Amino acid sequence: MNKTLTIRVTKASQSRLESTNFDALAFGQIISDHMFVAEYEDGAWQNLRVEPYGPMQINPANATLHYGQSVFEGLKAYRNEAGELLVFRGDANQRRLNESAARMCIPEVPEEVFMEGMRKLLEVDREWVPRQPGCSLYIRPFIFAADDYLGIRPSRKYTFMILTSPVGKYYAKPVAVKVETQYARAIEGGTGSAKAAGNYAGSLFPALKAQKEGYDQLLWTDGKTHQYIEESGTMNVMFVINGTLITAPTTTGTILKGITRDSVLILAREMGFPVEERFLPVRELEESLLSGTLEEAFGTGTAATVAFIHLINIHGKDYLLPEKSTNAFSDRILKTLDDIKYGKVADERGWIMKF
Numbered sequence: 501m502n503k504t505l506t507i508r509v510t511k512a513s514q515s516r517l518e519s520t521n522f523d524a525l526a527f528g529q530i531i532s533d534h535m536f537v538a539e540y541e542d543g544a545w546q547n548l549r550v551e552p553y554g555p556m557q558i559n560p561a562n563a564t565l566h567y568g569q570s571v572f573e574g575l576k577a578y579r580n581e582a583g584e585l586l587v588f589r590g591d592a593n594q595r596r597l598n599e600s601a602a603r604m605c606i607p608e609v610p611e612e613v614f615m616e617g618m619r620k621l622l623e624v625d626r627e628w629v630p631r632q633p634g635c636s637l638y639i640r641p642f643i644f645a646a647d648d649y650l651g652i653r654p655s656r657k658y659t660f661m662i663l664t665s666p667v668g669k670y671y672a673k674p675v676a677v678k679v680e681t682q683y684a685r686a687i688e689g690g691t692g693s694a695k696a697a698g699n700y701a702g703s704l705f706p707a708l709k710a711q712k713e714g715y716d717q718l719l720w721t722d723g724k725t726h727q728y729i730e731e732s733g734t735m736n737v738m739f740v741i742n743g744t745l746i747t748a749p750t751t752t753g754t755i756l757k758g759i760t761r762d763s764v765l766i767l768a769r770e771m772g773f774p775v776e777e778r779f780l781p782v783r784e785l786e787e788s789l790l791s792g793t794l795e796e797a798f799g800t801g802t803a804a805t806v807a808f809i810h811l812i813n814i815h816g817k818d819y820l821l822p823e824k825s826t827n828a829f830s831d832r833i834l835k836t837l838d839d840i841k842y843g844k845v846a847d848e849r850g851w852i853m854k855f
């Protein structure tokens with residue numbers, strides 16, 4: 501590690517810990533007391549600091565507000581029984597942040613700025629990591645363009661920040677999803693595999709339309725033919741059909757390279773569970789629902805963890821999924837992942853960073 505990295509800390513004059521109800525945590529409603537900030541100017545990240553969370557000044561002409569030049573990440577810290585903080589696969593998030601940044605012409609955040617910024621923030625806001633079962637501290641790193649310039653070109657100034665938020669479940673119950681065949685989230689050659697802010701803004705309108713019809717989320721299909729399942733709005737998506745786990749590959753650049761997705765595939769292969777990374781035709785999904793060969797469907801994501809799907813709408817028709825068996829793959833994988841994340845089993849894969 502570069503020993504010259506210094507992070508200034510300014511503590512909040514008052515903590516909001518006391519007024520936070522940790523027994524009723526939803527997702528993303530509460531931000532912890534402090535935030536990490538670094539500024540990019542003249543080719544270097546500088547002015548690294550942890551300061552009280554709150555409104556901040558930005559240039560109103562910046563390319564984030566006008567052109568969406570911004571990327572983000574999501575990872576989580578868990579508390580083990582000994583009170584240590586465990587961050588799950590933070591190195592993978594740091595790499596993916598920089599992959600997203602490269603696609604959006606944003607300079608990379610060096611590993612040590614990301615890791616030491618996160619370490620310092622967790623040190624200052626350690627008490628914000630929930631002790632309640634099933635809860636965690638969601639960590640949201642993001643980079644945005646900060647120039648004062650209205651022309652179209654990559655910004656010359658950026659801000660990298662990390663916020664944290666104590667969270668419970670993203671989806672409190674199994675979700676109903678609708679296969680989307682009109683709007684597109686991503687196309688080949690586009691920005692679908694990047695965690696770019698605009699990808700999420702563009703998905704709001706079709707998602708809201710589906711929500712008005714009573715569905716929680718969309719199942720996006722490929723942007724060209726709308727015949728193959730790609731991912732869901734807040735998560736990758738997986739199906740168990742005839743005892744095989746099926747999920748879309750991430751080779752087309754249209755699908756987010758989910759770290760939970762990757763972890764589930766690694767664990768499934770270790771368990772000897774048959775896995776197919778292939779594009780599932782909507783027609784095959786519908787046939788599997790009609791014939792009863794679809795055993796389980798679920799989303800995977802940092803925020804969503806493993807989110808069970810109980811209903812799928814295809815071309816206007818609702819299909820209810822069968823009751824899960826007592827030995828359901830999605831239940832087993834959720835438990836296996838949780839045991840690793842909360843430090844209940846040994847970390848055999850180097851996925852845990854202790855703080």
Ligand code: COI
Pocket residue numbers: 573574575700733734735801802803804
């Ligand atoms: C995450 O799972 O971390 C995400 O970024 C999904 C988000 C849109 C809540």
